[in-house]
Amino acid sequence: MLPGYYTAAAGMLTQERTLDVLTNNIVNHKTPGYQAERVVTTTFDYEYAIRKDAYGKTHIGSTSPIRLVEEIPVLLDSGLLQETLRPLDISLDGAGFFNIQDEEGEIYLTRNGGFDIDSEGYLYLKGSGRVMGKNGPLKVNTSDFTVTSDGTVYNAENQRIDQILVTWPGVDQIEKYSNGMYRAKEGAENADTPWADAKVAQGFLETSGLDVNREWVQVMEANRALQACSTALKTIDEMTQKAATTIAKL
DSSP states (O other): OHHHHHHHHHHHHHHHHHHHHHHHHHHTTTSTTOOOBOOEEOSSOEEEEEEEETTEEEEEEEEEEEOOEEEOOBOOOOOOEEEOOOTTBEEEEESOEEEEEOTTOOEEEEOOOBOEEOTTSBEEETTTEEEEETTEEOBOSSSOOEEOTTOEEEOTTSOEEEEBOEEOOOGGGEEEOSTTEEEEOTTOOOOBOOTTSEEEEETEEEOOOOOHHHHHHHHHHHHHHHHHHHHHHHHHHHHHHHHHHHHHHO
16 A cells, blocks of 8 residues: 555645645745746656666666656746836847846846836836946936836936846746745856837836736635645555554454
């Protein structure tokens, strides 16, 4: 009956991870530019127990089919644009990310364009860092500036300040960090986004694009599956104990 343990336990772990991902989506559904995640399980059921050692992997026997979490990809879909009329709100329509530089000089990627101005006049994202232009951190001094569809920033006197840096490493070349922030994977080319593939809109914020009702339905499905696996595990445990007691009486 040990194979049954593996199946039920793997099911519980998979559904717990699914619940974590779904509830995180729901919590962040109002975060501008948030990109939803999904749990992807293994394509084929595992049917062998494997021993790992210094010489590699060795099959040591068969077990019940189980499914495990293989990856948790980010759904890089553009959300709807919501008009705010706030000049510091800037959205992206199409492929690409804003580049944010933290105090240590690390570069992060985000679709969240709800910016502010720091004490030194730089455009920044609260809790993350300064918005990068082509020539470095973007200094606007006041909120009286204009951004064109290609990200070029002009001051109140219509003088060009810089161009917002928008890059696109590729779907498979980013890794999630936290709070809707991402990083380009080591060795990935964080190339500029062709402006034919993206447009900038000032006074708008990109919504997460999440259907909260759909997320809640999936939460309920995952919760029921978790309960089913838990019940199965309890039943197998009771059967094992009964079998051990019976054998001991022989």
